[in-house]
Amino acid sequence: MKSPFTSCLPVAESFPKNLAGVARLYRVSLVALALVLSAHAGRAAGLPPSDRVVAALLRQLPKEVGGEDSASTKKVADFYARAGFAPVWTRTEGVTPEAQAGVTLLVSAARYGLKPAEYQATELVALFDSLSISDDQAPARRVRAEHQLSAALLRFTQHLHEGRITSSDLRPTASTIAAAFDGVAHLQYALHSGRFAEALLEAQPASRSYVRLLRAWQRLLDTDSAAAKRVAQPVAINLERLRWEPGADSLYLAVNIPSYTLQVVRGAKVAASHRVIVGKAITPTPELYSRVTFMQAAPEWRVPQSIAANEMLPKLRRDPGFLDDRGFELYNAAGKRVNPYRVDWNAVTPEAFPYQIRQAPSEDNALGEVVFRFANPYSVYMHDTPAKKAFQANARALSHGCIRVEKPVALARFLLERDGKNAASRVNDLQNSIDSGRTKAIGLQAPVTLLVRYLTCEADGDQLRQLPDIYGRDKALAHAWNDVMPTTLTPLMPMLAQR
Incomplete structure (x- = not known):
């Protein structure tokens, strides 16, 4: 070869x-x-x-x-x-x-x-x-x-x-x-x-992103040395980032945080591309390598304690009905449902928030219709969202760290249709669960590699494209x-x- x-x-x-x-x-x-x-x-x-x-x-x-x-x-x-x-x-x-x-x-x-x-x-x-x-x-x-x-x-x-x-x-x-x-x-x-x-x-590395960036860089060196000199360091540190990545399989998912995109890569080609929303600068999406092992249709959202204690508690102090209005339910440490009107919210502190807040499957559920699960130490995942208009924005660093996918059902179908036997049956299970609002976990027989990377310079065809350093990570790396x-x-x- x-x-x-x-x-x-x-x-x-x-x-x-x-x-x-x-x-x-x-x-x-x-x-x-x-x-x-x-x-x-x-x-x-x-x-x-x-x-x-x-x-x-x-x-x-x-x-x-x-x-x-x-x-x-x-x-x-x-x-x-x-x-x-x-x-x-x-x-x-x-x-x-x-x-x-x-x-x-x-x-x-x-x-x-x-x-x-x-x-x-x-x-x-x-x-x-x-x-x-x-x-x-x-x-x-x-x-x-x-x-x-x-x-x-x-x-x-x-x-x-x-x-x-x-x-x-x-x-x-x-x-x-x-x-x-x-x-x-x-x-x-x-x-x-x-x-x-x-x-x-x-x-x-033989990854698609590395080979394309290297070729675009060498093409620029050979045709415009002045322009090459201006972008030499961004190219160098992003080639460096790509060298850190483990080798991926023939089919993998690649999220690039600064470009707000998720690509489904098969060999040397992009089979599908999705817009994504990533974490804000104060709650950044982590770079990671993992494998998507299963997805959940019509998921329940268990609100992370950091969001419940720091963002929802002030609202609950003003109006305990805040939860009911948005389809949330309150549970104690024993898993028993609690009436939010019977809690003295002024006595509850962010440091000792003893409750769990859950949101049942619905059209308003923050996770939308599908969530993709993969092992990682950051408790992040990829999911749908009811706030579709946000995908039209150019800058989409808006989440608490999780990755919101613009067309998650299409992504789920794509993965299931290429996942061994009984693909059609599992695609039907996915859609039936979404339609009925009943949560269902659907495993992947062959888990799919996921790369969440941070590239501020990449190849766009034959050209180099620089992206905003939304988390300010280039400075430390350049240093x-x-x-x-x-x-x-x-x-x-x-x-x-x-x-």
Whole structure:
């Protein structure tokens, strides 16, 4: 299958001048990759003499150092251990095509919303350009080049896959990523794929939103550098957000809070799109990753305690009939119905609100005709609403955090019709429950992935579209983005510092 990033590879004209004319990459069958890797242990013994010297020096590289470089050092050591300590990027006869392609990718890191300086791209160009294999210092210089390029590409690969920012406060969905990414294995895979740059870029997310945003960004870079400079940071931080997301299934729901939309995505296409209403700035909708497991037709609304205590209590103090007028019922902690006129509301405080307020299914019910349920720690859900006019507003940050969907019955039908056996029967159950006003839970045999994301820059066809930062989250992320300073790839042995 063709990689979605083939069109995102740097074009020949973008190669650094002294790296142009890249030789044909070695073609190694993916089927034979395991055999190639298994042979690495004895590989150094069969190398030319000068390469054996480099291999011996690579074997002496420390496996651990203290400080911020520790993780990078371990990865580089692991990378060469898996390669049998044979030189990877340099040979007696010169620099390998994979090295030239790797340096080119690092020089072109801005095309992927990353910073070339973070991978010491300029220094690497100079270092590889200065290599002279016949020089007395060639082995030390080659080891330095090997180490520095390996460390840079491992960092670049990791950043492509899961982003640069590590703060959990800024990465709300990152902890849901199940499998740890093995950057060393991926770099080995790219090295032996016969298509190094393209294979390395497969570390990126393959989601529709990421691929479209990346392509629009690269198109702008190639056609209007001045405009690209103005939007470089918004693009970078939104590509970063998309890298935090777990991989989605072939069918999933994607809510983008700043665009007030819900998209039903099937593969690379949007099967349906719905307007949504999201939380106000003081009660924001959280970013999350979950699965819609069931829906309720004609739902009862159990008013959250925060709304009951902070918003309804002042109204009850003025008029206990407020509940009856709007179809609400009052219950005590034991689940027994209470007459609101017999409560001394002035003695009830928001901090100790001992009642539960419920609203039975009706045309005025705040949840409308359908509610979609999914596990999350925020007690939010997606639902219908009787206030349909609100969907005509351009700015729709109006809720207490839950997501209101403009056409929820159509969404429910769509999900049920694609959910295994007895779909028609369950669609009928849904409609009958709505018509009768009897609450009914309808489960999904195959729960559907839900991504609630916060993207303030996205692709609109071939163009980039910036969206309002309604919760002010870009500022903190941009600050963190700019505070992530490049790690100096310091040589680990005195000999490596020699030029």
